[in-house]
Amino acid sequence: MSVPLLLDMAAAVHGDRVALSLPDPLTFAGLNDLAGGGAALITAAGARHVIFAGANGPAFTVALFAAARAGVPLTPLNYRLAAPELRRLAGQLPGPYIVADAESHAALAGLSENIVTGTEFVRAAAAASGAPAGEAPVGPDDTAVVLFTSGTTSAPKGVVLTHANLSAYVLQTVELGSAAPEDCALVGVPPYHVAGIAAVLTNTYAARRTVHLPRFTPEDWLETVRAQRVTNAMLVPTMLARITEHLAGAPARTPTLRALSYGGARMPATVLERALAVFPDTGLTHAYGLTETSSTIAVLGPEDHRAAIASSDPAVRARLGSVGIPVPGVEIEIRLPDGARAPAGVAGELFVRGPQVSGGYVGTGSALDADGWFATRDRVWLDAGGYLFVEGRSDDTIIRGGENIAPAEIEDVLLRHEQVREAAVVGLPDEEWGERIAAVVVPVAGAQPVPEELREWVRARLRGSKTPALVAIRSELPYTPLGKLLRREVAADLLTALADSETSPRSSR
CATH class of the missing domain: 3.40.50.12780 (ANL, N-terminal domain)
Structure with a gap:
């Protein structure tokens, strides 16, 4: 194919x-x-x-x-x-x-x-x-x-x-001509993202009409969904966050929108909960994948979302923060540092294999091992039901006193503070512990959070070893255009600020 x-x-x-319906059919x-x-x-x-x-x-x-x-x-x-x-x-x-x-x-x-x-x-x-x-x-x-x-x-x-990688993904995802005559997909992700490629191929193979949104704003996105009677759409988390902020708790009023998928970066739990509230009649799907895997390799479907949000079982409720179940045709292994398979509940590095997995790079050749496995460098774990949880990139893991700490866990706690709009957690060098935890937060409009109070907020909900040693307040965080946090820039900013504070002259009293 x-x-x-x-x-x-x-x-x-x-x-x-x-x-394609715009500008001309x-x-x-x-x-x-x-x-x-x-x-x-x-x-x-x-x-x-x-x-x-x-x-x-x-x-x-x-x-x-x-x-x-x-x-x-x-x-x-x-x-x-x-x-x-x-x-x-x-x-x-x-x-x-x-x-x-x-x-x-x-x-x-x-x-x-x-x-x-x-x-x-x-x-x-x-x-x-x-x-x-x-x-x-x-x-x-x-x-x-x-x-x-x-x-x-x-x-x-x-x-x-x-061609084999991309075709394998499409054939595992959609059926030929399966879209209904009235179906319409809104594509707002850019062409240079693998989701932009996947959107063209899957909507074409399904024979679904496509409308493009060249420049995203919440207002334009909502207006286009309503005017074009869009049934399917895909967003990255920053886009969905901006839409929910724009709606400010009001219903989206998008009656034709049946399916809304999101992916490309980590979805904060607070944003997802707001989205489920403002899109009550729309099925949400979390699609997780990498460029090297030709897009999606795991899916948390609409029924999974509904079951999780309605459940009183903490284990089921937690699945709202998972990326779901691996898709057919993709094999996964979670490996510990010694190469052994990780048991349920234990985090390790994700390896994937299958016809849609490339692992090849310009100028360097294939990164697949002898058995066809690709090391994603994502740190993940599986729950007892087979749901996959992504803690973040292996490079982002903070190792404090020999303990592996996932920044996402601390960020989620900070984001539940009423004065915090955005949060980023990184590890900084520390002579005693190897790394110390540092957090940067962006306040909600008009708020003035106190760093020590935020530290105590985390300490009360997580154990002391996961409490940031440093909390800094900033007006914004650095992201890629698709909403991926640039942690290396966060860490560099903090290290520069610390160096400046150590070298600046002390004021006399």
Whole structure:
């Protein structure tokens, strides 16, 4: 199975259905024609790679399928990056054909003779749709997409996703043409996130109409859901947090919205509880995955959410903070530092295996071991019912006096304080304990929390060894555009502040 075949099959089953409705309706048959025309353009240019640098929209969908038809990898770049970083990433991709928005077009100028805007590309693809086919043979192990990781703990790496990886994910997720005629998906995640790729492929294979939201605001998102009668949507936690804050406890009034999935970063329990309240008639799904796994590998479905929120059993209630059950086709192992399998309730590193798992990187090859297992570097554990809980990245774990401490546990406690809007917990070097716990909080509007009172708040709910030695107040926390906390920047800020306080002259009394 290949990416072009996914579109071929959708067009064969529901060719007259609308695939993309904005700015102008485009059917699946029409999308198939545009993909063929785009492939002809890419082939004629002799391109070895297609770079897309812009917001989500019809041009991205056309570019994804056109590149696949031409047998050329596609890489969506983070168009929000500064020009030097954007050029550095693009410079790793040989022979590019570049499709970019106006700002990125200027930033990438000179890197290729073939650089066009999204509008120009779609227009040219339409004109070339009757030209001789630019289609190339595509094998399952050929590269379909290269995605650069967010670089929260290290420099961004180019993850290689093959046609087989992406097709395996789609075939395990949706059935061909399974969407109802009235179904409509709203895509607000950017193209450079694996969820953006997955949204194009799964909605196409299901033959579901798609509406794009190029720039997210809570108001625009809600207005689009209502106006377009959206039935399915996917958000990252920061987006959902902003929507619930905007609604301020009022119902969302989105009667057509049946399914709302979220993922891409850790979901604070407080945000999830607000979301369940303002979207009472919408089924929420937590989708957990990595770039290297072609998107989702575990799901906490709507019934799981409802059962957890309604349960008086603490173990069941706790599942609201899990990522659910592994999806079919994906094997998991949780390993202790000595390589042994972790029993239920004991945390270790997550290893995954399956046809949708890539583990390959540009320039370094495969990171899979001899048996096909990929080390995710996520620290996780399973409960007795098989629900998977993610504590965070292994690199984020604080080791204090030989004890492994998950920052997320402390952050969740801080977030339940009425004066705390956001919280981040990191480990700082300590001569006696190895690491000491430090927290940074962002207050709710108008609040002035006292650090020592926040320390006592944590101490009263967790044991003393998990109480932050330091609590700092800040006006904001550093995040990636998709809401992933940049812990290394939090730690660097705290260390700088501590160094400044130690070297600044003491005031005389």
